[in-house]
């Protein structure tokens with residue numbers, strides 16, 4: 005599949021696995037990141053995938069960043085909105101800053117990035133937009149009102165934009181991972197992680213590569229009849245309809 009792809013937050017964790025998987029399937033891939041230059045440089049050295057730094061919560065930065073990427077690799081066929089953060093806290097203690105940082109990085113970013121590439125995809129009558137949501141956007145999670153709201157918002161966005169893109173060959177789908185072994189999850193205490201693993205019928209955390217497979221499936225040219233869908237990959241922890 006010789007398509008051009010952008011993976012936000014593509015230098016670490018799930019995003020890095022997605023970027024590598026799309027490259028392996030023949031795509032030219034650009035991976036973006038926020039500020040961890042060391043991780044990005046290591047990723048670039050190991051994979052040969054180009055990296056670009058900006059804040060996906062900033063609309064103008066996304067506009068400039070996509071122009072730069074497209075000047076280097078051509079028009080974007082596949083966008084994976086993967087970048088995300090957590091700022092957990094019980095709601096009664098959550099600060100406005102914790103709320104808005106997560107909404108900005110996890111949800112505004114989906115508008116900011118999709119808005120740059122969607123018109124071109126419509127014109128060329130082909131596009132794949134894949135949004136990385138979360139099990140916690142499907143079921144809600146105590147201590148994550150901000151994150152659950154942002155990730156559920158991504159699902160509404162996915163279903164609405166899918167209807168706008170369908171006639172123009174642009175599919176818009178989401179993947180809702182359960183708990184995956186990345187830095188984001190490693191930040192949790194061992195006690196919390198043990199209690200989470202005990203709730204996963206498969207009996208382990210997921211691997212980033214398992215989410216990358218879901219993305220590769222949705223990104224494929226042959227996957228043109230699937231749009232507005234949510235692929236759930238959570239080891240059986242939450243069986244969503």
Ligand code: NDP
Nearest residue numbers: 013017018037038039040059060087088138183184186188
């Ligand atoms: P990581 O924390 O391991 O990596 C996050 C990536 O996103 C990094 O490349 C980071 O850049 C980038 N990033 C974060 N904020 C911004 C920003 N404002 N602008 C640009 N880039 C940004 O996360 P995961 O791999 O664990 O998670 C990836 C996605 O999957 C997230 O959306 C997350 O919510 C979702 N997810 C994760 C699950 C899990 O269990 N891990 C479960 C369900 C969903 P930098 O390296 O510079 O910090």
